[in-house]
Amino acid sequence: MxxxxxxxxxxxxxxxxxxxxxxxxxxxxxxxxxxxxxxxxxxxxxxxxxxxxxxxxxxxxxxxxxxxxxxxxxxxxxxxxxxxxxxxxxxxxxxxxxxxxxxxxxxxxxxxxxxxxxxxxxxxxxxxxxxxxxxxxxxxxxxxxxxxxxxxRGRPVIDKYLSVAGEVDKPLMFKVPIGTPVTDVLSQSGLRVSDYALILGGPMMGLMMVDPQKIAGAVVTKTLGSLIVLPAGHTMVQTWRMRQNVSRLRHQTKSACIQCRMCTDLCPRYLIGHQMRPHLVMRNFWREDAITDPAEYIRAFGDAVNCCDCGICEEFACPMGLSPRKVNDHFKQMIRQKGLTVERNLKPTARPGLTEGRTPTLRLVARLGLTAYEGRHATECREFTPDTVFIPFRQHIGKPAIPIRQAGELVRRGDLLARADPDGLSANIHCSLDGILTEISATGARISRKEV
CATH class of the missing domain: 3.40.50.11540 (NADH-ubiquinone oxidoreductase 51kDa subunit)
Structure with a gap:
């Protein structure tokens, strides 16, 4: 084979x-x-x-x-x-x-x-x-x-396992067709709150959603492994809202960063030897607009490109509640826009303190305000078939798959809907629901359930 x-x-x-x-x-x-x-x-x-x-x-x-x-x-x-x-x-x-x-x-x-x-x-x-x-x-x-x-065994990727935790009666596992609306999953999960925010993924690196319309449009993809439901007033939600404005972050950093180095000393990438010193990026953030020399810009902000977005700096390390991660994200974008190149260390070696610098999970959970949800494990797996699915044609790194079907066609689970783009990194996308292809475009396909 x-x-x-x-x-x-x-x-x-x-x-x-x-x-x-x-x-x-x-x-x-x-x-x-x-x-x-x-x-x-x-x-x-x-x-x-x-x-x-x-x-x-x-x-x-x-x-x-x-x-x-x-x-x-x-x-x-x-x-x-x-x-x-x-x-x-x-x-x-x-x-x-x-x-x-x-x-x-x-x-x-x-x-x-x-x-x-x-x-x-x-x-x-x-x-x-x-x-x-x-x-x-x-x-x-x-x-x-x-x-x-x-x-x-000849079976394409058309279903996904994911867990649901947070403000639900009990944590659950689900196995559902790719493209299932997340609201359908939540409706089967025993929600304990009506006004909520939703994290697609984990609490540290997942996608926070607070807009009900965006939540209603979200679907299960090949990469989604978790849904976490939080009350709309949870501290993680409020903190997330405060971190969305770069100008505000700049003023906060200028006035509140105490240069304690904790964001650097606890950074996992720094500990394994990468040139990742977020405290220096934070130190120079306030004067970004004054730096015109490309070499100086790289010296001040180049470390940001080595950030892995793990979130330890903002959620655990910083005693002032600042967000080095969001600042790093800003400078990743700026360095790309300016067309600058940051040298790579091809042979990094772990730094002293690698073991001691690791962040204990339970302490992190407490800092996030999630202790009430910790230790409740999902033992039951539920399966259901939604009435409709929307299957995105880009659920992967690279180019979207290219649709090969037409609206109005009858399709079965496992049928190829879109073929991987042959001119770049891409992946095939298959039908996850028996039914009628009611909508198809370059971005995805909507299927309504019907016996075929």
């Missing part, structure tokens, strides 16, 4: 991150295959659920992927406190007679960041703005492995 072709045809992309097309990631060769089951952010349950319920499927996929990339070391990395999940994986490994290690990580954030994981497992740091393959490793999320196993 042509593993890469099967994965490409099925439209598999990274299920736990930015959605990098998996057939491209697995086209190279690497010595180490790492399976990321660490559940990077608090309150998310998806990876744990898959490890408990689909351990044998994961192990089978690991064998196929490791053969494809030529890996002689296979590692499943997850937090050591996940005792039930570890036992399920050990049993599956033993049953298959597979040579797969279990690497138990500490309970800290962001343990699931692939560069942090690679550094801890291999003892080497990935180059700045590089990828694990630069140091001989490939990292895949467990959800991606489940999709790969399906692809090898």
């Amino acid at each position: 042509d593993v890469l072709k099967a994965i490409q045809e099925a439209g598999v992309v990274g299920a736990g991150g930015a959605g990098f097309p998996t057939h491209v990631k697995l086209a190279g060769k690497a010595q180490t295959l790492i399976i990321n089951a660490a559940e990077c952010e608090p309150l998310i349950e998806t990876d744990k659920y898959l490890c408990r319920t689909q351990a044998e499927t994961i192990v089978t996929a690991i064998s196929a992927v490791s053969d494809q990339i030529g890996a002689d070391r296979r590692v499943i990395a997850l937090k050591g406190k996940y005792h039930t999940e570890i036992e399920a994986l050990r049993q599956a490994i033993a049953k298959a007679g597979a040579q797969i290690e279990i690497f138990e990580m500490g309970t800290y954030y962001p343990a699931g960041d692939e560069q942090i994981m690679v550094q801890q497992i291999l003892g080497v740091s990935v180059p700045e703005r590089g990828i694990p393959l630069d140091v001989g490793a490939v990292v895949n999320n467990v959800g991606t492995l489940v999709n790969i196993a399906d692809a090898l």
